[in-house]
Amino acid sequence: MDYYNNHNYDEFIKLYHTNVAIYTYPDKLLGEGADRLASIFKESFENKSISVNIVNQMDNGPYVINHEIVTKEGKVTKYISIYKVEKGIIRSVSFVREF
Numbered sequence: 040m041d042y043y044n045n046h047n048y049d050e051f052i053k054l055y056h057t058n059v060a061i062y063t064y065p066d067k068l069l070g071e072g073a074d075r076l077a078s079i080f081k082e083s084f085e086n087k088s089i090s091v092n093i094v095n096q097m098d099n100g101p102y103v104i105n106h107e108i109v110t111k112e113g114k115v116t117k118y119i120s121i122y123k124v125e126k127g128i129i130r131s132v133s134f135v136r137e138f
Contacts, residue, residue, distance in 0.1 A: 042054070043084075043090070043091050048085070051080070054129055055132075056128045056129060057073050058071055059073070059075075060130070060131040061076065063135075064119070064134060088111060089110065091110075092108045093106070094106040094108060101123050102121060103122040103124055104121050104122075105119070105120045106119055107119070107120055116136060117136075118134055118136055120132060120133070120134055120135075
């Protein structure tokens with residue numbers, strides 16, 4: 040999350056597979072690929088208007104599960120993010136948001 044909090048999009052995007060699948064939990068597909076990831080994060084990185092605090096992290100096999108608090112443009116949102124990692128690269132991510 041250092042790249043995230045330092046707004047280093049070029050290094051951040053390298054952590055994800057070029058065809059990463061992005062979901063709202065449990066199975067609503069938000070999109071796939073680096074272009075979709077860019078549409079979610081790039082502007083916030085450029086404006087330096089986003090940060091994340093990892094409250095807790097656990098892993099189980101290829102899955103990394105984070106309890107995250109994201110602050111974007113002053114608005115705080117709690118997330119559970121479920122990352123599927125293969126060969127050190129994130130293949131998919133599911134976001135569970137508070138409503």
